[in-house]
Amino acid sequence: MPLLKKMLAQLGVEDERVRLDWVSASEGDRFASIVNEMTAQIKALGPFHRNNGG
Amino acid sequence: MTKLKLALYWASSCGGCEIAVLDTNEKILDVVAIADIVLWPVAVDFKYHHIEAMPDSAIDVCLFNGAIRSSEHEKVAKLLRAKSKVMAAFGSCACFGGIPSLGNLTNRAEIFHTVYEEAPSNENPSRTVPKTATTVDGHHLELPETYDTVMTLEQVVPVEYFIPGCPPTVDLILKVVSALANNSLPPPGTVIASDKSLCEECYRKKEDKKITRVWRPHQIVPDPEKCLLEQGVICCGPATRGGCGALCIKANMPCEGCFGPPAGVLDQGAKLVSAIASIYQASGEEDVSRMLDEIVDPVGRFYRFGLAHSLLRRKRMTPPGTLSAAKQPLAEVTAR
């Protein structure tokens, strides 16, 4: 993960756009809160805008 | 037997693919025996207007090398596509972007600034940079537009075949020539090399894939019998298509990834991150931090030849026409 983030940083992808978490099937509440957190984080960052046109 | 009409063209290329064709030495005569070359700027004098005058699909095969980085490259790619029955992306640049696609880590404004304004060997007091049109002494002149982003051939026109390599090996080229001569080309969409990764072709002894440090090539002299990855040298073999005969490995150098991803791998760089990270034994923050210091410039190493072909294709751009907010300092990626 840290290696991926280092490479993505070189490509201009913010650290906050990638997250790795482990959630078991019985941790429903935790799953929901992680997803909500991540959603809020991404929304705050705004659209990705790849700029891959020629 | 009517001869095939063959076109060879170079876009954002170094000429190495042309030389690779010439490296077939006397076998070039086999090519000439079966084909009439109707375009090959490095070797014959046909011009764009000759191609424009041809009817559509008049050319049997077009071997197109070089990446697409300007409006002229795109225009000629589309012209040749219209005039050719079969279009082959020849070489790593046309297949994946190649070394020029490292230009996707920057953009036109930054490149112009470095090349025409900052370069120490330049004398450019008026800070002139290329424009697409200008008038000099009453004469109107035009230049193609340099794009911000380098593209692969397939990203601008449909392509039937892919012949990877930087440059493609002579064996591979002869395979293509013989398939043409015998009318036995594989199904369209084929990458003419091996479908498997280089590791399966590599002769080195493979034991336990576990490393505790990564060495840069100048830091150790690798043992020529053992797997390079197992010795801590970053070798792109696991995520690179085979078919090249492991030439670099035979020279005791790691694979650079020029044949692109093997069949079934969508993004070569991502696969390499996964491969390297999975063999590195790290049991805590310190180990991870050390690994990050040792793996210098991941983007350059893992996407060396294929940035244009990757899922992200390029580094995100700051607003067009401006220099990047903080020009990336050299210290940031070379660590230590």
Add this chain to the structure above:
Amino acid sequence: MNKVTIDPITRLEGHGKIEIFLNDEGGVENAYLQIPELRGFERFCEGRPVEEMPRITERICGV
């Protein structure tokens, strides 16, 4: 005004276009050699580790 365009120039490494502008008498008034390509090696080499330089710069020209 007449113009002769040679595009592309051939039998050398690299891309080029020559435009020759003729005067009314048919003589050459001015000629321009234009280079329509730039790959930007000078820029994208910055930030790469030193051991990559032989690998990258050798792709400037394959001849």
